[in-house]
Amino acid sequence: MKWSFPIARLFGTQVRIHVTFFLLLAWVGISAYSAGGAEMTFFAILFVLSLFLCVLLHEFGHALAAKGYGINTPDITLLPIGGVARLERMPREPRHELVVAIAGPMVNVVIAAILLLILRVSTPILEISFEFNSFSGFLVNLMRVNVLLVLFNLVPAFPMDGGRVLRAFLAMKFSYARATTIAAVIGQSLAFVGGFLGFVLPAPLLIFIAFFVFLAAGAEASAARTEEALSGVKVADAMMTRFQVLQVGDKIERAVDFLLEGSQTDFPVVDSQDKVVGMVLRNDLMSALREYGEEGVVREAISDCHLTVKANEPLPETLQVLNQSKCRTVPVISGEDESLVGLLSLENVGELLMIKSALDSHDRRGKGHPFLESGESLLHR
Structure with a gap:
């Protein structure tokens, strides 16, 4: 923090x-x-x-x-x-x-x-x-x-422990997402009552707590819905597969050229054996450019985020790790030889969710869709 x-x-x-x-x-x-x-x-x-x-x-x-x-x-x-x-x-x-x-x-x-x-x-x-x-x-x-x-x-409202206790009991009967939604609605109802009392008494601190609880409960429910929507989806289904790669010995000038040539802002870095050694993020690239100039070496710009994920890992669990880390973009490696096969960012996941939502709406109108059934990613690019 x-x-x-x-x-x-x-x-x-x-x-x-x-x-x-x-x-x-x-x-x-x-x-x-x-x-x-x-x-x-x-x-x-x-x-x-x-x-x-x-x-x-x-x-x-x-x-x-x-x-x-x-x-x-x-x-x-x-x-x-x-x-x-x-x-x-x-x-x-x-x-x-x-x-x-x-x-x-x-x-x-x-x-x-x-x-x-x-x-x-x-x-x-x-x-x-x-x-x-x-x-x-x-x-x-x-x-x-x-x-x-x-x-x-x-108090049975997120983000307090009571909200999680309530969800745990509800999840013994309902799905995790459904249990979270019910617990969130209860929490938001309590927050509404608390906020009303805060205005009546008046009690500014109670109003602040009620507002905080209301937002936290909504965020928890949204996260649960996202996780349910991504159930069964692998990292490979959301990753980018068309991207530029830097060698650890490349000059910073090459990274700058890649940055200006397209929309990619974060670049994976590999060694002479094509093994991932890290990421160069745009902010780190600018810092290295100011300190070393274009003749500097890419290794000087590598981010301190060293997280990698595997293509066959479940996306919901990977998303949790990504949210907890300081990494906004991470290299995706194969499960066999750990070679670089893609890039994953929160933006990719957001795009996947938008596509899935649109296709689900299409499906509800009776037209159906083969979303991800073939194992092909709709976001590969």
């Missing part, structure tokens, strides 16, 4: 923090100092850091549960509004998704239970305070926030 930087790596997952998090700390510190001086500032900042530690543990609950099903989590990013665990993909087995979705809130349940136990052991019930600048008050408020995190995350 842009404007974030790594602070640690745990269990194979990189922990990142967004720069706006420090703006939150600064705001909390200034507000606390104005209200109660240095002591209040210390406890307020300590509370925020403890809260985000709980959020981080929540996200690792998801990550470790997913790891149990062979799904890695490349990174977790901490933002002022919470944490985001970027899983490679969500489990398609409903029971697996249920476990992954519920794991995060269960971590907060455990944290709240531990804090309650510490309170019971360390402080007589009549001496418990709710002030931040006391030991018992600190624990009480941290426990309350963890309970609120559980309740908020279990």
Whole structure:
């Protein structure tokens, strides 16, 4: 995520923090100092850091549960509004998704239970305070926030965990796409009610959350419909097969010529054995051109994205990987000798979806079509 930087790596997952998090700390510190001086500032900042530690543990609950099903989590990013665990993909087995979705809130349940136990052991019930600048008050408020995190995350609406829990239960009876659509409609209905209440109360934060939930639910449903539309489609059905290729030792001038000659903006690079070594993207080409000039070598312009996909891989799974990566165009290699056979980009997938939608409309009028039945791609060019 842009404007974030790594602070640690745990269990194979990189922990990142967004720069706006420090703006939150600064705001909390200034507000606390104005209200109660240095002591209040210390406890307020300590509370925020403890809260985000709980959020981080929540996200690792998801990550470790997913790891149990062979799904890695490349990174977790901490933002002022919470944490985001970027899983490679969500489990398609409903029971697996249920476990992954519920794991995060269960971590907060455990944290709240531990804090309650510490309170019971360390402080007589009549001496418990709710002030931040006391030991018992600190624990009480941290426990309350963890309970609120559980309740908020279990609201049955995307992108909260409750939306995924609801979809997992629905997917035990319906198709994945149908389950997602139903869960999204429920989530958007709750968002509409929340937004209405936000205007009535008024509560600007509730309006913001409702708007965010409404958009997220729609995006989740759209992604599920896309995945269903691409069911059974291979990478080979969407890839480009007419494109220019650069040799790793070519001069940058050759890449510039290719760029000006046609509409291709990203170029695969191969070595002397015709094996893929990377991609030269337009932005990287411009950077190399400024630094080395036209006499520079193509290897100096190769992108740091080294992803390749195989032609016989399912397109939906490949699309998930492509969306999670920083690569906008990737080389497609054969499954046998790993030779370069095509290029795949999100634009290709979008074109395939448009063609499929048009042909499906044609088919509904009773004319039929042999879409992809022969194994030939309609997008080969």
